[in-house]
Amino acid sequence: MSFEEAAIGVIEMARYAGARGWVPATSGNFSVRMDEKTAALTATGADKAALDASGVIGAEISGSPHARASAEAPLHLARYRANPGIGAVAHIHGLAATLLSRRHAQAGVLRLEGWELLKAFAGITTHETAIDIPILPNDQDTVRLAALAEERIHAASLCPGYLIAGHGLYVWGRTAAETIRHMEAFDFLLTAHLHEEGAR
DSSP: OOHHHHHHHHHHHHHHHHHTTOSGGGOOEEEEEOSSSEEEEEBTTOOGGGOOGGGEEEEETTSOOOTTBOTTHHHHHHHHHHOTTOOEEEEEOOHHHHHHHHHTTTTTEEEEESOGGGGGSTTOOOSSOEEEEEEEOOOSOHHHHHHHHHHHSOTTOOOOEEEETTTEEEEEESSHHHHHHHHHHHHHHHHHHHHHHHHO
8 A cells, every 4th residue: 555545544534533523632643554564644743633644644663753753653553563454543532432441440441242333343243242442551651551552452352442541542443444433333332331331
């Protein structure tokens, strides 16, 4: 995939998230893998809701950080190094994800079970299943945080995401389009879970 093609995917994810209020105040970041060595990522400080090609940079997956890379770029690049099947990664600050990540931080995991929309995640074919979303403590040292995330992610898990306490959601897929579907599914499911907890 060329840089131009990857940048289109990054922009599509960013604007999709921006239209839904998931990237307030220039928060969030998005990336698309070009090949086994490189990826396109949102540059630091870019307004994701109005992102254009000037806000997308190229980066080496195993190399030194780009001068304009977001501080959270290591979390994206670690996912690409760990799993060659991942083609896109998104980080969003949805309200339900942020609230639930704080509420369940001590447990270290949030279980979603029995919802029909779980089938929106790649590899899941029935509502009669559960996914456990890892919840990590927030850390300004994102290299250390990326290493912890990779320790907590189980290779066999069908959960394409994790939460950072008080921060938000990381989600991935084979393509930008699949990652958008996963973003939307997570947001709906976490919102439903939040409402269900409130009704108890």
